[in-house]
Amino acid sequence: MSLYNISEYKNRPLVNSYPLEKKGKKSDSIAMENGRAVIFTGGLGPKADRVKAVIEEAEITVAADSGWDLAVSMDVVPDYYIGDMDSITDHEGLKALTDERRMIHPVDKDYSDTELSIKFLEERNYRDIVLIGGGGGRIDHLLALTSLFSRTEKPAEWYTAAEHIIYTDENFTFPCKTGQTLSFFSATGDKASVTTRGAKWELNDFKLDAVNYSLSNTAVGTRVEVKVHFGAVLIMINYLSL
Structure with a gap:
């Protein structure tokens, strides 16, 4: 929880370390x-x-x-x-x-x-x-x-x-409202490719990069599926468009 009464606040522990997960019987460990x-x-x-x-x-x-x-x-x-x-x-x-x-x-x-x-x-x-x-x-x-x-x-x-922006480099499904404005950009400017289901103008293996993007698309239902073929994508969901 992060909604606090200030008078209770100073008793919260400092975050100065993180848990470690041990691998087998070895003394080596990796950070979780x-x-x-x-x-x-x-x-x-x-x-x-x-x-x-x-x-x-x-x-x-x-x-x-x-x-x-x-x-x-x-x-x-x-x-x-x-x-x-x-x-x-x-x-x-x-x-x-x-x-x-x-x-x-x-x-x-x-x-x-x-x-x-x-x-x-x-x-x-x-x-x-x-x-x-x-x-x-x-x-x-x-x-x-x-x-x-x-x-x-x-x-x-x-x-x-005005918007909720999501980074993804894998397939992703998100809830939305009918008529909500959606845009898709390459997250890095490098080449990426996406296919959508649930948008007014469906993207099919659509190539994104520093100069190519999908702007002001529209959700036709209450969820949109995004398949990322390669690369990383920024999904921009505008919640002032309704």
């Missing part, structure tokens, strides 16, 4: 993947009820700088704050966290606060990472967030104020 993690990032986010279940399922929540303000607007106190404090407004509320949970970085640095948050989670073996926020605002920030999906350390999903 942890569960879902949520990063709140700056920019416009969805309505709280749209991501309530996602947040409640998360094992850990992280605020990337002004993502703290977005989380607080949803009545969530993140487990950790990572950032340079150049855009957060709720400085007083940040005092709810102990020093170990507040990771302050200089403004002049090589990585964005969201990138640092992803690295923090990856180092603790979280792979199912969901971004919340990041919509609207500066186009360079939007492009920077989108580029995260082409990296080794990447989010699995992203919720903005």
